[in-house]
Amino acid sequence: SSELTQDPAVSVALGQTVRITCQGDSLRIYYVSWYQQKPGQAPVLVIFGKNNRPSGIPDRFSGSRSGNTASLTITGAQAEDEADYYCMSRDSSGNHYVFGSGTTVTV
């Protein structure tokens, strides 16, 4: 099992807001990066650090952290946001990296 726990699936109505969470002890110290993956494609970085978006990522994607939980929020979800989302951070030792178990978002 992953050291970073995510809900397996969430659904959101078109135009509404959805929050995807990632829990792990290491998140009390380290930030996560978030990845969007559509079927048959490589993942795409959508958020890294405190709340940074790479160039080209819409501003409806935002990140936050509280305690041992990191969140990715999609405000005004679009049909094209339907995908799997993975968090990634350091493991509990702080020496290696680990992905969360992934969340399937249905719009």
Next chain:
Amino acid sequence: QVQLQESGPGLVKPSETLSLSCTVSGGSISSYYWTWIRQPPGKGLEWIGHISYSGITNYSPSLRRRATISVDTSKNQFSLKLTSVTATDTAVYFCARGYSYGPGLGFDYWGQGILVTVS
């Protein structure tokens, strides 16, 4: 625009060594953390390990004894070798560029992935 491209055999026999290369174009390989990630069919992502711009490697504890990542700066390539493979190593293997933002990494460029079947 940075691009990464995996290459290597798509079929490996059990107990043999899986060998993949990743060619980086549009940017120098002399910086960043060059990373291998895999994804078994229908499952989630697994970080395998990376090699830094200074040649320091870091591997997943579960794969440390079998994985070796190396870099050839003259070819702008980095490589993965995974020994003693079994069917559980069947996966899509991605190479990616790790960008350091302080204490963390973000994988900002990815290859398209290559399916390797162990059979």
